[in-house]
Amino acid sequence: MEHLEIVFFFLVIAFVYSSVGLGGGSSYLAILALYHLPFAEMRLTALLCNIIVVTGGTIVFIKNKQVNWRKIIPLVAVSIPLAYAGASLKISQDTFFIVLGFSLLVAGALLWLKTKNAIVGANGNNANYVRDGLLGGAIGFLSGMVGIGGGIFLSPLLNLSRWDVPKRIAATASVFILVNSVAGIAGQLKNLPAEINYTRILLLCLAVLAGGQIGSRMAALKFNQLAVKRITAVVVFAAGVEVLWKHW
Template sequence: MHWEIFLFFLIIAFVYSSVGFGGGSSYLAVLAMYNLPYQEIRLTALICNIIVVIGGVYIYIKNKQIDWKKVIPITLVSVPMAYLGAVLKISQETFFLVLGITLVIAALLLWMKTETANEDFSVKDSGPSSLFRNSFLGGGIGFLSGLVGIGGGIFLSPLLNLLKWDTARKIAATSSVFILVNSISGIAGQLSKLSVDIDYFRILSLCLAVFIGGQIGSRMSLKWNPMIIKRMTAVLVLVAGINVLIKYW
């Protein structure tokens, strides 16, 4: 057991939850630097995603900040696609190549500074073309989420910002729901073909670390600049992605 991973996860959860982020990509980036079974990496990242975002989703629902008319088309297609990505049989080498490319692209998206719509933004984008675009976007990201072991929010949120899809708060709420349902779907897909060499004690330990760090961070609400956190994440994710590609290319 690499006990330093426990510390890394606790710190990541603490920092990200204090500014309203989940940090799922950082968990995946850290795990990718260790010689762990790829099925365990995917399963751990998805479970940690659920632990981190479930509280946020509850708060968003309680405060009525989720526009279900816009969220459902994205998540309805993403859930079966995430399951399909999770059950797809791929080799460990293929997994790490896809993971490396995914992390590099995610790092670039994280680094970008995007402008969201204003809070007085009026939604006009609700026609058939919008429904198709949202479904296509959700399905594509959902499949990648299940395949790699991420919730998908790291891709969805920047893309929705670029599209000026809605206000920053509504996009954050949508991303949280998206991460939650895709993580659950991805886990359901993985349960059908789990490897016997998975260290469940390590998974439970990391889940505990995420829970502790997330609970402390969410209650402290430190006044850190979210853009700084995003770009710190971008650097970490980029380094991890390049490291994976060098090792498995």
């Protein structure tokens, strides 16, 4: 496999994102974009890695009864079909990279926001199904088109709107990333090119499996999540600038 350093980068990304309850799809795409890989392979790789990283966390959240299905269902019921539709949409490589670049800029800005004060007094019963459906649908469509799970957008927005307490928002983001990643892969299947390098995808999946496991355990040890988010925000934003600079 060429560019073996990508395996290391993916391990580190999975470690960082799993420590804050996210999948890392945006950063996987940012790294792959720097190596000019086929964009169809990039999207498939990012979504598969997302699924690997968030599945374990989702199971833990469900076992600990931190998943509020009544509030999550409106989000995912609209996001799943729209993530599929976004992934099925045929777009040019230039369009993909422009959308990806702007998505990374927005994701970096949202990650930078400190939401601790915004969630004080969060009420777990303030469900607004119409708002949640629209939010989930919009993020789902963008996620499917670009090849991410959408948690990097959803989690900060839910915190800012005092949607629920932090642990339930983290659980919601994990479920959201998981189902949207699966829907995104389903939408991509009919448009996948024949020349995809599945050996490279397998190696990267193994890397994020290892990194995700380490990151989850660091989170359990009360890793400084704000510091991790701020560092990640800078990296993601810089990657967005880089992608737009090369493809605008």
